[in-house]
Amino acid sequence: MSEVSPSNQELRDWDALARAAGDRRDSSDSVGEAHRLLSFELAGAPYAVPVERVREIVRMRPVTPVPRTPEEIRGVISLRGEMIELIDLRRRLGLGSIEPSRRTRIIVVKTGDDEVVGLLVDAVREVLRISDEVIQPATGSDTGAVNDLCTFRGEFVSIIELDRVLTLDG
């Protein structure tokens, strides 16, 4: 009870990531249209979502399973009194579920209709600033969840199609 409350700690994480991205701004490439992406890990590989869709990043917390929902919905979490669904992004992308670890995070993203939803990821990495030139179409995505790849530090980062991922059919 005496330590800093988790939400403050988490806000600080998020601030630090955003600031770090701002600092890198001039050092790295700044040709063409720049995108800011939040990168994270799933099964050892890097993925990313647009920063403007991210409301906050929080640590793992108690999850209440909801009966009668698809298995990708891990359950409901309470976020300062708000009740939001938690999507297991591993299951959603067909990567198989794992037990949460110390690095597990919940990325709270905005849905189209003024709501938020939690995405469970293995770990959060950093905020990337990338230009259009380094984005290329991804081919052969089974779930339709990834349409684009971008290269960053010699690595392919898969950009998640949030609107596709947040639509669960039955």
Next chain:
Amino acid sequence: MAPRESRSRSGRKADQEFVSEAEEILERMREDYADLDDQRAAGGEVDPDLINRLFRSAHSLKALAGMFGLESIQDLAHHLEDILDGLRLGRVSMDSPCVGLIDEAIHTFANLLESVGNEEALAAFNEPVEDLATRIAASAKQAAAAGDELQSLDIDSSLLRALTEYEEHRLRENIQRGRHIMLVGSTFEIMSFDEGLSELSDSIRAIGEVLSTLPAPGETPESQIRFSLLVASDLSLAELTEALDFPDADVRSVREGTPAVEVISAPSERDSASPVPVAPELESLRSISETVRVDIRKLDELMNLVGELVIQRASIGDIAARLLAKPQSAQVGVELSKIHKSLDRKLKGIQSAVLEVRMVPMRQVFDKVSRVVRSLRRDLQKDVRLEVSGADTELDKLIVEELVDPLMHIVRNAIDHGIEPVEERRAAGKDAQGCIKINAFQRGNHVVISVSEDGRGIDRAALFARAQSLGLVSAETELTDRETLNLIFSPGLSTQSEVSETSGRGVGMDVVRENVMALGGAVEVESIPNRGTTISMTLPITLAIIQSLIVAVGKHRFAIPINAVHETLLIDASEIQRSEGREILDLRGDALLLRSLAKEFELDVSRSSEKQFAVIVGLGEQRIGLLVDRLDGQQDTVIKPIQGPVKNVRGFAGATELGDQDAVLVVDVSSLVEDTLSKKEGA
């Protein structure tokens, strides 16, 4: 829940409500009249919107006074409405002395308002009010000279005939002012014509006045629609065409304007020239009522905050208990738990105060219903009387709002389908006049609103046949009487084969039931052939903060709103009987259907004990028993909707936070009861 207040206080509350609302209207009227007087004194044109606003204010005041049964105010407002309508439509000239009467009427209203609630004082006003009303009526009678300049317009007479009285007046007014009158035509795609049309109107309004918008006949492809806008402007045809940045529009002149004469008036002159109206007696500027009108959303915010405080209070209680349990921290624990107790009391105070503020009497809705009944009686030519009781029963404002449509629908149905034509009633030996009774009363934490009529009753056979033709049931389906009646709540079902103007607007009883269930309530129907039908809605008093029973199945916890819980029983597995695979409990002689939450929600739990709890739940008359492993006590809960892609999971009304970060699902009792009772065999 705080006890409901007595009838007399409700009456006073209604008066206060009237006074505060009426004062607001009156305040607006004073301002508008002052502006009107200024404009008139300046010798300029009076803004038509100003008169429209005054007219609407008088109209609202009349309606309001009518709702609260204040005849003297209603009468006066009615006469005032007449003058303003005359001014609005140009039948009465702005120079007429009757304009001064508006001011007098406003003052009289103010005096009347001060006496609301005091019958004697109100009666004392009868004479002056009547006198004023007579003068207003006499003054309004003066005929307006109507020159027929409209005939000289280069315009199709069918178009002129389509103008409303008000539009015609605006046209005359603009002609008198010497403005150019033009017809602007344009063709739009049907799919998006509203956008295009409002764009065009907006750009015209910047440079003139749109007198009327009329669909124009003519050669247009199927997918397009043509409109003509009658426009008045100081700009000439050429200037307007130039200024109107709308390539598709064509403009033609209907009447050439006459060059406007600049009227120059120095403001200092008119100030001294116009007599300042002096109030007959000094009016107190202090507002009489001590009530404030508040946006319901602000109350919601307040309620949410209180809800969160209530949850945090529970966490403080937990911490205090933990401290108390350890010897080394017991002292601090005692102090904290004292603070917790005092916080608890104060929070309860705030909570009930906020809840009280949200409460409104059903009267408002019932008044609307009685207006609907009056107009339906006329439209359907059915002789029906309405009896209302329990109008003082109070409900959360939000629930009342949501209730209006379902209630209207039920009442329309009752008059349209329920009450028979006079001949049929006579033949059945009934009173020729049909009767509809609406009753509201409180039952525990619920309010029950029932609508009864003494009509023909629901024809079960016809209902069943209709359901069968819709494929809802098959010919072999055997239904109990209640199940048959409940068919009226099926989507797409209407007992009368022809859809009538009154009740057949694409919404049926299924929508009523959905709306009521969304409020956490239930709808039930009872019907006796040839005696009539009763539809009852059972609703929670408030949605804001509710007590819930926390139950556990294995490691899963659920909250059940306490207002839906009738009792809890500890039962032994041996007491559970079976019929057709369904589990039944003998509850004091009645067979009660049981439903295991573990099975219902497919929870993986290992059965360890032979003992289980049956939570008897139900809204309205229907009951079932929910089997759970443990009862974890009662808690205040704020039910929040669940955000995310999977919407409206059946069986759950939302989720709530218990203690620290613990989300618990709130069971939707009405859907569970419904599913259990409609299932033929246990899952």
